Amino acid sequence: MAVAALAVLALVGSLAGMSVLLSRDALPGDALYGIKRTAEAASLGLTFGDEPKALKHLEFASARLSEIETLARRYPDPADAPVGGYLTALTDFDNDAVAGSRQLIALGTGSDGRLLESLRDWSKAQASRLRQVSAQLPEAARNRQHASRALLDGITERASGLLARMDCYQITSGSYDDIGALPATGPCEVKDPAPASSAAPTVPAPPGDPGAPTGPEIPSPPVPSAEPTPQLPLLPVPGATVSVPAPTRDPAPAAGTTTTPPLIDLPSLLPGLGIG
Incomplete structure (x- = not known):
């Protein structure tokens, strides 16, 4: 089982x-x-998300027009065409077009208006398609398609009117119909533009040099002194041997004169250090 x-x-x-x-x-x-x-x-x-669902409704509406175009090609003689099929397609087209436009208008007026432009372009394109095929429809379907064309014209006008008020504080009037929100009719109070970013201050060039670039001043390197550095006296290193040069011998003094030994100039020593 x-x-x-x-x-x-x-x-x-x-x-x-x-x-x-x-x-x-x-x-x-x-x-x-x-x-x-x-x-x-x-x-x-x-389908999840308001925008994808709205676009899906418009996709289904476009599919209904494609079905109407296929019916018109399949039945070139309007007398033999299935009137019920045309009426069903037009009714489903209106339902999906209304559902998609209502959602896109709500989303477009709450953002930058990009969706309103897409809705306006879509409605213009579908109205052109319906207008081209209207001559091939049976009489009953031809009368019915006028309502669908009026709906598309209303969507185009609504999207254009809302787009014209996207820079206003009040975009919609707070009222709604089948298509969606109605544009406000009062005077348009333009929104304050965003404040421009303040530019960084520049340092002016020194007078007399107009071609010098502006910017922070760079300090000049120090100039070495022209005076020589005094040489420090040498200090004896502990454990080093200091040699004292022997005195040079002078020629023998003349008779009757007294000779004085020459003095030896020794460098000063640190306290506690001896000479090896």
């Missing part, structure tokens, strides 16, 4: 995966279109 249950689960899983794979190209009115939409809802549930 356990083996049979595992086999059944594996078969069901493989069939479900194959159904999801085959439903990727399903169009409104096809048997697998419901599986395709269920897989998209599961993908949205596994």
Whole structure:
């Protein structure tokens, strides 16, 4: 029984995966279109973060327009086209476009406005696609697509109006509709610009030398004195031998004169040191 249950689960899983794979190209009115939409809802549930979820809604909305373009190519004669498929695609398009724009407007007005620019460009591109295919739609779908085009024009106008007030203290009015926050209508009080960073002070060049670079002064090296350094007297080193030169012999004195031995000039000694 356990083996049979595992086999059944594996078969069901493989069939479900194959159904999801085959439903990727399903169009409104096809048997697998419901599986395709269920897989998209599961993908949205596994998406985390407000911005990724908002972009996922816009991705699904773009997929609905791709399905409408495919239906128009498959049924060139509007009389043979499935009106219900067009109406389903347009309704799903409106739902995803509204959900994505509401989230992006909330995120864009609380940041630098980058998401508002992306939303504005997206709505302009989708409006151009819908306008090009409108002539190939059945009459009922053609009447219905006017509401989708008006929704896209409203998203473009809302994103542009909020972008124009991104430098104001008050961006939104505090009121909301299906698309999202409404822009404020009062006068725009521009935010104070960020204070510029103070530049470091420079040291002016000395007068008379305009080409000299500015900056901190560098001290000049000391100039050696021109006077010679007095030579200190030599001190005897302990244990060293001091030799005293012998007196030179003068010629014999003349008769009747008295000779005085020459004096020997010895260097001064430290107390307690003798001469070896």
